[in-house]
Amino acid sequence: QVQLVESGGGLVEDGGSLRLSCAASGRTYTSESMGWFRQAPGKGREFVAAITWIGGRTYYADSVEGRFTISRDRTKDTVYLQMNSLKPEDTAVYYCAASRRVRATAEFDYDYWGQGTQVTVSS
Numbered sequence: 001q002v003q004l005v006e007s008g009g010g011l012v013e014d015g016g017s018l019r020l021s022c023a024a025s026g027r028t029y030t031s032e033s034m035g036w037f038r039q040a041p042g043k044g045r046e047f048v049a050a051i052t053w054i055g056g057r058t059y060y061a062d063s064v065e066g067r068f069t070i071s072r073d074r075t076k077d078t079v080y081l082q083m084n085s086l087k088p089e090d091t092a093v094y095y096c097a098a099s100r101r102v103r104a105t106a107e108f109d110y111d112y113w114g115q116g117t118q119v120t121v122s123s
Helices: none
Strands: 002-007 010-013 018-026 033-039 045-052 058-060 068-073 078-083 092-099 110-113 117-122
Touching: 002 092, 002 110, 018 033, 018 092, 018 117, 033 068, 033 078, 045 068, 045 078, 045 092, 058 068
Parallel strands: 010 117
Antiparallel strands: 002 018, 018 078, 033 045, 033 092, 045 058, 068 078, 092 110, 092 117
């Protein structure tokens, strides 16, 4: 089992920035990748970004490419999502997830999920 705890969400104005953190614990050695997903009200969960623990290879959704940056600190088993130039359409609950797969960009690629953290961008 892998436990994931997100933090760093909140309310920010249009154009602002936030940094989300995801602390992993438990059998973290079983995961190859970490990802961020989000779910806006009335919509399905969508992929945002992912990173491999080894090598730090990154993947992004087109909607956040160039604005969001995913990174990881292997010494702390923590993954970050730096979100810049935020827009109202980025408003959602953001979830951290862990995958046993190296390239993991779909919801079904992931085995463990955090509880989520709310991000609200006001216009």
